Every structure is written in structure tokens, then in C-alpha cells.
Amino acid sequence: MIDTHSHIDAEEFNDDREDVILRAKAAGVEKIFLPNINPQSLPQIEQLCSRHPGYLYPMIGLHPEDANPEQTDIEAFMQEMEERLQQAHQFVAIGEVGLDYYWDTTYRDLQLEVFERQVEWAAKFGLPLMIHSRSSHEDIVRIIGRHYDKGLSGVFHCFAGSREEAQQLLQFPDFMLGIGGVLTFKKSDLPEVLSTTVPLSRIVLETDAPYLAPVPKRGKRNEPSFVAYTLARLAQVYDVTPEEVEDITNANVAKIFKKL
Numbered sequence: 228m229i230d231t232h233s234h235i236d237a238e239e240f241n242d243d244r245e246d247v248i249l250r251a252k253a254a255g256v257e258k259i260f261l262p263n264i265n266p267q268s269l270p271q272i273e274q275l276c277s278r279h280p281g282y283l284y285p286m287i288g289l290h291p292e293d294a295n296p297e298q299t300d301i302e303a304f305m306q307e308m309e310e311r312l313q314q315a316h317q318f319v320a321i322g323e324v325g326l327d328y329y330w331d332t333t334y335r336d337l338q339l340e341v342f343e344r345q346v347e348w349a350a351k352f353g354l355p356l357m358i359h360s361r362s363s364h365e366d367i368v369r370i371i372g373r374h375y376d377k378g379l380s381g382v383f384h385c386f387a388g389s390r391e392e393a394q395q396l397l398q399f400p401d402f403m404l405g406i407g408g409v410l411t412f413k414k415s416d417l418p419e420v421l422s423t424t425v426p427l428s429r430i431v432l433e434t435d436a437p438y439l440a441p442v443p444k445r446g447k448r449n450e451p452s453f454v455a456y457t458l459a460r461l462a463q464v465y466d467v468t469p470e471e472v473e474d475i476t477n478a479n480v481a482k483i484f485k486k487l
Contacts, residue, residue, distance in 0.1 A: 229258045229480045230451040232433035236271045239437040247450045254452035262323035262357050264290035266304045286322040294341040312352045319486045321349045322357025329361040346374050355483045356381030368395050380483050393424045405433040408441030411460045418464045427465050427475050
């Protein structure tokens with residue numbers, strides 16, 4: 228199993244981070260990918276990954292909720308990231324990037340500008356995108372569609388949308404849908420959406436730890452070892468063995484994250 232999206236650098240793990248990593252290994256998690264969100268998180272992610280080479284893998288990006296000039300010197304960080312990408316680096320993706328209009332649209336235009344610049348980096352530097360989308364599906368599809376022929380690839384992180392939204396995202400063959408704990412929720416429509424619309428060949432596993440813990444851990448802090456519950460539910464949804472889910476999703480990761 229590979230957890231393609233986990234924020235184990237977050238403060239929620241300050242007391243037991245190394246134990247969390249050990250539990251992930253014991254559960255059969257082979258790799259964990261760490262998305263960056265802002266200037267403050269990047270040094271922590273790099274230090275953590277350097278302590279666990281070949282197991283933890285860093286991304287670089289500016290999260291849409293942090294594309295806020297009141298809390299981030301956006302231009303300075305954008306320049307720093309681009310300079311880092313021009314040098315030898317260990318980043319496996321541009322992420323976590325995207326658009327989020329759920330809470331506030333004050334900086335909607337700035338989010339769009341920041342996202343599009345990072346999409347252009349993905350094309351320029353040959354890295355996949357780790358895309359966050361909340362209440363912004365149409366703009367995400369429009370921007371990826373505009374740049375897709377430049378060789379874009381990536382993951383639409385934390386997918387929990389409708390059949391129609393899934394079909395729109397699947398039109399980009401080099402993108403996967405990131406599936407996590409929401410799949411296991413009792414009232415989730417995601418099992419039906421996936422079984423009727425999305426082939427297993429277009430799915431990667433994720434946790435989004437510490438958020439969205441799967442059943443039976445719902446309401447607790449999520450962690451990478453819990454990705455096993457999502458894998459088990461996927462096996463039920465597609466009526467295949469857990470081993471088949473693991474083999475296919477691992478192959479999907481290899482297809483997208485080519486620096487591995």
C-alpha cells in the first residue's frame with residue numbers, strides 16, 4: 228500500500244510521529260507522500276523526509292487556503308519554490324495546490340493565479356500535480372483542460388464527487404482520483420460513484436491524515452496505517468481481493484509519480 232497524501236508533518240503528530248511511521252510500516256504501508264502547504268511547512272517536511280529516505284517523499288506547493296496575502300508573502304514563496312525546482316531536488320510532485328471556495332472567495336482571483344502558475348511548473352519541470360478542489364470543480368477542470376496537452380499528470384486529491392464530476396476528471400487520462408476515508412462513511416455516495424463510473428486503474432490510495440479518518444476510526448486522528456481500511460472497502464466495492472487492489476493502486480502510483 229502507498230499513502231499518496233498524508234500530513235504527518237502537522238502538529239497533531241508532534242508527540243508520536245515516529246510511532247505513527249512505525250505503525251504504518253507494520254500495517255504494510257510501503258511509502259508515504261507528504262504534500263506541502265505553505266512556507267512554514269516546507270522545512271519540516273524536508274527534514275522529516277531526509278530522516279526517512281526511501282519511505283517518506285516530499286512535495287512542494289502552496290495550498291489554496293494559504294494563497295492569502297494577509298498570512299503569506301505569496302510572491303516571495305512562489306519565487307523560492309520555482310528556484311528550488313530549477314535545482315536538483317527530491318520533490319515527487321507539485322502539491323498540495325488547487326482551489327478552495329468553500330469558506331471564502333475573497334482571494335478567488337489570487338487563488339486562480341497561484342494555481343495556474345503551479346500548473347505551468349508541473350508542465351515545465353515534468354512533475355505530477357496533487358490537486359485540492361473544494362467547491363471549485365468547474366475552474367479546476369477548465370484550467371487543467373487548458374494546459375493538459377503540455378504533458379500534465381497528477382492526482383485529484385480526496386475525490387468525493389458525483390458521477391458527472393468523475394466523468395469530467397477521467398477525461399484527463401494521466402490523472403488519478405485519490406480515494407480516502409470518505410469511501411467508508413455510512414452515508415457516502417462514493418462507493419456507487421466508483422463502481423459505476425471509475426475503473427480501479429484510475430485510483431490511488433490516500434489518507435489525508437490527520438483528517439477524514441475511515442470507519443472504524445472515524446472521529447479520531449487519521450494516520451497512514453488507516454489506509455488499510457480504505458483498501459479493504461475498495462476491494463468490496465470492486466468485488467476483487469485486497470491484494471488486487473494493492474497491486475493495481477501501486478501500479479497507478481508508479482505511472483504518475485515517475486521520480487520514484
